[in-house]
Amino acid sequence: MTHSKLRDVAERSGVSISTASRALNNRADVSPATRARVLRAAEELGYVPSSLAKGLWSGSTKTVGVVVTTISNPFYANVVTGIESVLDREAYNIVLNSSHEDPMRELRAVRLLLEQRVDGIILAPVASEPTAVEYLEKNKVPYVLVGRRARNVEVDHVVCDDYSIGALAAEHLIKRGHKRILFINSSQNYSAQLRQEGFCQTLLEAGIDQGPEWVRPVRIGQRVEEVLGAVLDEGLNPTAIFCFCDQMAIDAMRELKRRGVRIPDDIAVMGVDNLSVGEMLDPPLTTIDVQNSQMGIGSAQILLRKMQQHDGYSEQINLVPRLVERAST
Amino acid sequence: MTHSKLRDVAERSGVSISTASRALNNRADVSPATRARVLRAAEELGYVPSSLAKGLWSGSTKTVGVVVTTISNPFYANVVTGIESVLDREAYNIVLNSSHEDPMRELRAVRLLLEQRVDGIILAPVASEPTAVEYLEKNKVPYVLVGRRARNVEVDHVVCDDYSIGALAAEHLIKRGHKRILFINSSQNYSAQLRQEGFCQTLLEAGIDQGPEWVRPVRIGQRVEEVLGAVLDEGLNPTAIFCFCDQMAIDAMRELKRRGVRIPDDIAVMGVDNLSVGEMLDPPLTTIDVQNSQMGIGSAQILLRKMQQHDGYSEQINLVPRLVERAST
DNA sequence: CTGAAAGCGCTTACAG
């Protein structure tokens, strides 16, 4: 795996390395004949310049790091697709990492990206204490949070208002007449906490005072099916389930079906994200639209500006959630 | 965005750059006192070593390029997750690129990855002429194909037998009594051609001789909904639809529902990939399991061996497809 | 228009 290098191209075309470099980079001050000779030599050798060496010199790798919890959740797949669509035009490559909701893996991912000298980072933070964020801040790399905000820190982000998401869900389920509502939440991250606050507060205001056993986080390594199964087995008897995201709602539906529970007649289910598959499910899934693809696009655009204008460009986007009522509730 | 460098660490700890390097890399021949001083200086400065500079020296970037058509198809999201799970343990980072079924973008992606000097590449090839593959071959980078094989070329891969997939689908639909079967295929790639051969050949052997208008490729920029809509409008009247993948089958179902066509009573639908959401759809989707996640894991394992053993390690895995009958057919 | 030289941030023989 030894690539031919600039020196090889120079030798083959009988010029110096400097001239070869200039010819290859389309600089004005090279004679047409020389340029042609160099280009042909490069072609013949199958020369592929090393952006490692270039980057060492220029300080840019034309590379952006993206850290999400897992790409197998279509929500993040869509976010990444949005990011890609923006970055592609500027010829940036994406280095992808998954935290799997584990703060340690998140930190390690950020560290690896920094070592690789990515030009910027887009992060969907896990930890509620902003450890990864602090680390980024300290290293003064341009970065943007996506999908989740960091607690207590004024960092650039593109998120959907989490408190409202929780409130919207509670409101909707109350309106449907539910009084025993289980919240299957994500764990650790700040968005999860905000959604929980919005959810519980709205319930309280409607006179529904549920104990803490009605909010169940799904911890690292746990499956939604187990968590829900345990709840059902201990006889909590919810009439509705609100899930942190559609992906989790789908898993919940799977467990309910397995047990012969009818949706929504016995138990209603709703999620968040408005995945496109939601309307095709049986029954179609009630959800909350969070402008999924706008998150990816927006975060990439902000990051681009931050990387290009070194004067401390800053922008935060807070998207408004919207209830999508379907037959599962 | 100026990171502190080894020289800064050296100066702060009062040693030479060489010694600082050795201390940081845990070499044996450094006195404990010196090592401690260097480590503390690095800590205080928040020193993050540049893998660019390291890579330039060592020839390895601890980075693997992955090119799929699009990460928003859960099939590829799962493949990438599988790859990640293997590579993560070896501290390799993944550089992700999408071809969007466009041979030009595929070639550009490979080129960019080569410039970045990734240590290896995993590719789901688009083009049926193996241009990207030829390019890879010429550059002698370790690489593995995933999900799709290249025509006429003996390159390492992890795929599911495409001819059998087409045959299995045809067989199943024939058994269900269908005689007018539409194949909504992908375009360009070799797997699509093989599936088509298996599909058409099996139909022929069963005495069903459909014209070429019964196979419809979805070209770049086209949506399944349009293609299917056009077919329905021109009055081809299929009683069953076989789609290249589940994702496309879901889109087809969406269009059918929009038109009030009942599935499977009016038209049956089946896909390929066995996405986990398939069983939750309305109706549950008949599909063909292709050992999705094994593809990612297997391709990453093969690539690891190729990168580590420079003696031309080679391996091909051909997975066996399996019909998953559900209510959509 | 072209080439020799210095340098991007590291690592590793080679002396001491």
Place this chain on the structure above:
DNA sequence: CTGAAAGCGCTTACAG
């Protein structure tokens, strides 16, 4: 145990 030097593959002033 430690440091000066060379080099990884490039680019860009600086001379000519």
